[in-house]
Amino acid sequence: xxxxxxxxxxxxxxxxxxxxxxxxxxxxxxxxxxxxxxxxxxxxxxxxxxxxxxxxxxxxxxxxxxxxxxxxxxxxxxxxxxxxxxxxxxxxxxxxxxxxxxxxxxxxxxxxxxxxxxxxxxxxxxxxxxxxxxxxxxxxxxxxxxxxxxxxxxxxxxxxxxxxxxxxxxxxxxxxxxxxxxxxxxxxxxxxxxxxxxxxxxx
Numbered sequence: 229x230x231x232x233x234x235x236x237x238x239x240x241x242x243x244x245x246x247x248x249x250x251x252x253x254x255x256x257x258x259x260x261x262x263x264x265x266x267x268x269x270x271x272x273x274x275x276x277x278x279x280x281x282x283x284x285x286x287x288x289x290x291x292x293x294x295x296x297x298x299x300x301x302x303x304x305x306x307x308x309x310x311x312x313x314x315x316x317x318x319x320x321x322x323x324x325x326x327x328x329x330x331x332x333x334x335x336x337x338x339x340x341x342x343x344x345x346x347x348x349x350x351x352x353x354x355x356x357x358x359x360x361x362x363x364x365x366x367x368x369x370x371x372x373x374x375x376x377x378x379x380x381x382x383x384x385x386x387x388x389x390x391x392x393x394x395x396x397x398x399x400x401x402x403x404x405x406x407x408x409x410x411x412x413x414x415x416x417x418x419x420x421x422x423x424x425x426x427x428x429x430x431x
Contacts, residue, residue, distance in 0.1 A: 231339070232334050232338065232339050232340070232341070233339065233340050233341075233358045233359065233426060233429065233430060234330060234334075234341055234342075234343070234356070234357050234358055235340070235341070235342045235343070235357060235358060235359045235360070235361060235426060236342075236343050236344075236345060236348045236353070236354070236357040236359070236360045236361065237249050237252070237259075237342055237343065237344045237345070237361045237363065238344075238345055238346060238347075238348040238349070238360060238361070238362055238363070238398060238402070239346065239362055239363035239364055239395065239398065240346070240364065240370060240389055240392055240395040240398070241346065241370070241374055241385070241388045241389050241391075241392060242370050242371075242373040242374035242377060242378065242385070242388075242389075243363045243364050243365050243370055243373075243395065243408060244363050244365065244373075244408035244415060245344055245346065245363040246261070246263075246344060247363075247408070247412070247415060248344075248361070248363050248406060248408075248415065248419050249261065249342060249344035251415070251416050251419045251420070252342055252419065252423060253342075255420070255423060257338075257340050257341070257342060257423075258333050258338055258341050258342065259341075259342040259343070259344055260326055260329050260330065260333075260341070260342070260343045260344070261344045261345075262322055262326055262343065262344065262345035262346075262347070263344075263345075263346075265322045265325050265326060265329075266318055266322050267295065268325070269318060269321045269322055269325065270295050270318060271293065271294060271295060273321055276317055276318060276321055277289070279317045280314070280317060280318075283313055283314075283317065284299075284300065284303060284310075284314070287299050288300055300314070305384065305387045305388055305391060306387065308391070311391055315347075315350075315351075319347075319351055323351065323353070326343060326345075327356075330343065339430055340426070340427065340430065343357070346392060347392070348360060349393050349397070349398055349401055350392060350393055354401065359403045359404065359426055360401070360402040360403050360404070361402060361403070361404045361405075361406060361422055362395070362398045362399050362401075362402035362404070362405045362406070363405075363406050363408055364395045364398070364399055364405060364406070364407060364408065365407065365408045365409050366409055367389075369408075369409055370385075370389060370395075371385050371386065371389070374388065374389065404422045404425075406418045406419060406422060
């Protein structure tokens, strides 16, 4: 019997992975959101802040020291080298904190813990998980959702989608794929089905 299982929830930009993570969280399981850790690191870690300012200028932060998301997004999603540079600064700290929090969850006796992250394969973290769930949807739906939810143009949305590993490749590398082309009820049903299969492997 496994003492604990660590599961990654990944997918592409605007495919619905956060919604899947929230459904799992509502079932009472802890979820670590790497996006939130990244924001935390970029606003609290002095070394990271200094490195961002050195590479991208003081404009990367607003007057109140919050991240100037618009400015940084415009820079990095139009230039792969800039994106790689930002990731190089932020990712090591995010991974360090993520691992620390996972360790704490396991120590507290959680048999099942989840990590929601778009960049599991991009950062070569797949080996650290027992299972990987990929949340995907049809490209047309993905572009539409990206535009609506993030207030982006079609071109900007496509740039963000293209900055990640293709979703078909992620599906191939994952243990489970949840298709998010329908209603929230459909998504909930598919998510709970996968969750029950994973839970069964604990027994």
